[in-house]
Amino acid sequence: MPLGFAAPLAEAVRHLADLGYDGVEVQVREKGARDADALARTVAGTGLKILGIGTGPVAAQDRLTLADPSPDVRRHALARLLDAARLAGALGVPVTLGQTRGTFLPGLADAQRLWVERAVRRLAEEASAHGSRLLLEPQSRATTSLWHTPGEAVTVIRTLGSPAGLVLDSHHLEAERVDTVQAVTEHAHVTGCLQLAATVTRGPLPVGDPRLPPLLKALRQGGFTGWLTLEHTQDGDSVRAAARSWTALTDAAAALA
Secondary structure, three states: OOOOOOOOHHHHHHHHHHHOOOEEEEEOOOOOHHHHHHHHHHHHOOOOEEEEEEOHHHHHOOOOOOOOOOHHHHHHHHHHHHHHHHHHHHHOOOEEEOHHHOOOOOOOHHHHHHHHHHHHHHHHHHHHHOOOOEEEOOOOOOOOOOOOOHHHHHHHHOOOOOOEEEEEEHHHHHHOOOOHHHHHHHHHHHEEEEEEOOOOOOOOOOOOOOOHHHHHHHHHHOOOOOEEEEOOOOOOOHHHHHHHHHHHHHHHHHHHO
16 A cells, blocks of 8 residues: 555564554455454554554455446445454454545436445444444545545434444545644544645655644544554655654654643
8 A cells, every 4th residue: 555554564563663653554455354363463463553444455456446336346345345344343443434435427426325325334334233333534536426524424424323433634634625623623522543644745744744733732632532543655665754754743742741
């Protein structure tokens, strides 16, 4: 994944533990509950925790989405997501959904919206049944045709009938001209994960990033209990990128202490 640590998992978690990270969000392509023990052992050996299961590779790598005109593709996409939800449940963590909900085609938008809504409801139910919960990520219209803002995503999760929350991503919020600090202030209580990257470049966080102190303050005041994910480009060196973002975050946190 271009926005994730570029190394095998065992190597990645070792480096991240050495840098001082507390845990990892694992992006899965085709994994289920059967893989939970091996995954947990790999990560726990470093002292880190698995904090969440992401599903981005289902669409990004295999082009499977819940809005695809092909019923077979939609079924395949949902099956992958349900497996990810079962894996998350076995690990006791949330499962996230972003671009795998898909994009609309001319003349099919109404039908595609119904397909996605039904599938997301099914995914939320499956996550809940297995001890997990769904976190829905508002994304820019460059990656999906529906639920671009936190308000739109909150409206959806209120209709699901199963426990659910938000993933907020600074890159997607900025692309939709949503103020990140304001979004966090309004939705910290329902947010399970905040994904961070440098503004404009979507690279590692720069030390002294002026957004970070007010973001951390808003999270604290809003009762946020989730995790922060550094989801950004790696600039050809994941260890250095992770170290740079770690320093930016810890410096910002220290300034608030």
